Amino acid sequence: MTARWGMTLPLEGVPLREVPELARQVEDLGYSGIWSAEGTGPEGFTPLAAAAAVTSQIRLGIAVAPVFTRGPVLLAQTAATMASLAPGRFTLGIGSGSDIIVDRLNDIAFERPYSRTRDTLRFLRAALAGERVERAYETFRVGGYRCETAPEEQVPILVAGLRSRMLELAGTEGDGAILTLISAADAARVVPVVRGEDGARSDKEVAARILVAPTTDAERARAAGRRLLTAYLNVPVYREFYRWLGHEELEPVWRLWAAGERRQALGAVPDSVVDSLVIHGAPEQLREHLQRFVAAGVETPTAMMLDVGVDPRQALRDAAPR
Structure with a gap:
């Protein structure tokens, strides 16, 4: 697989209103993807919509949308909307989230996260294909829904995985996995779980969100x-x-x-x-360290810049793919 270098927007410490201009720059600088995150900061879809309006080629993805904090139908509607705004360019990342985000902050029971993610993945496959869904899944029920704006092209769905069951789900039923807070050495162990020890699922994408401190x-x-x-x-x-x-x-x-x-x-x-x-250091050191993830089998290493007193706009330019 060809490595695809991504950048996370919004940038920490930069006003959200700058996302469109930054998105233009990211595309012009040769990054292959703009990815948003969702936790305790901005929600993940609006920045991508802003980026979609001012770009034409670059991939847009969310890493990730928690499956508990949006209902299944709302998640399908949101994904279909993004796919319509950026035809053929949108990738949906889903994951269970954590008990902190789901339970403590949103007062939603964080129960059976694997089953909820699996059921949501299966529902989204059907809904985004334009099928009418009337089904009782193990963790929720959909009483008759058809997506009126089902995208013409299949939306890739990546699954955020931490341990073997979720990683195997990403490789067997998803289009691949999203890794987070992982080292290149650990990625080398995790990637075969997604793609199969025998490489039988070698077409599955592995993306990783990587923390970057752009300072020497x-x-x-x-x-x-x-x-x-x-x-x-x-x-x-x-x-x-x-x-x-x-x-x-x-x-x-x-x-x-x-x-x-x-x-x-x-x-x-x-x-x-x-x-x-x-990862930290001079721009060449950052690129070299990102390349270690590629060597470990990560097809889509995506930088998430930390605020270390350096203008993140300049850091984005300095760390651009060469």
């Missing part, structure tokens, strides 16, 4: 990365993911966090972990 000040990069990572590393689904990957060096971090020692937990995250999950 290693300590500043590590400080910014450590703050963000410590919060994520202690979210239950991510904690189990890193245990599954065999990161025993994080056990002290988890013990301190569970004991309420948040500052000590922050300091306990090893530099080696930060450096593997947050």
Whole structure:
């Protein structure tokens, strides 16, 4: 597969109103995709709609839309709308989200995340193909829906996966997987789960959202990365993911966090972990590190810029594919 380099918009610290101009630049600079994220910041579809209006070739994707916080039909409607705004260019990423986003922030029971993601994927396949859906899935029921604006071209659906069951779902029923907060070395272990140990699913795409600190000040990069990572590393689904990957060096971090020692937990995250999950350095070093993900089988490495006191607009230009 040919590697496709992506950039996450909006940029941290840059007003949302600048998304259209930044989208033009990203396309002109040779990036192959603009990806949005959805967590506690802006929702993920509106920035892509703004980008769709001012670009003509570049791919547009969301990584990811949680399957709990939008109803299945609303998610299908939103995806169909984006596919109509950018025919043949939109990719839908879906995932379960986390108990923090779903339960604590949205007061929705975070139950059976694998089954909910699987059912949503199956529903979206049918709905976006224009089929009338009247079906009781295991985790929800659709009482008769046909998408009036079903896209002419099939919308690729990528599944965000952390451990084997979700990664296998991404490879068997999805069009591929979206990885997040993962090192290049870990990606080399995860990619075969998606594509099959024998490579039988070699056509499945693997995308990865990669944290980028665009600075040569290693300590500043590590400080910014450590703050963000410590919060994520202690979210239950991510904690189990890193245990599954065999990161025993994080056990002290988890013990301190569970004991309420948040500052000590922050300091306990090893530099080696930060450096593997947050790439930093001069532009050529950033590109070289991104290439490690490509070598590990990641077809679509996508940078997510951190605010480290550098103008992210310039960093976007400096880190452009060569």
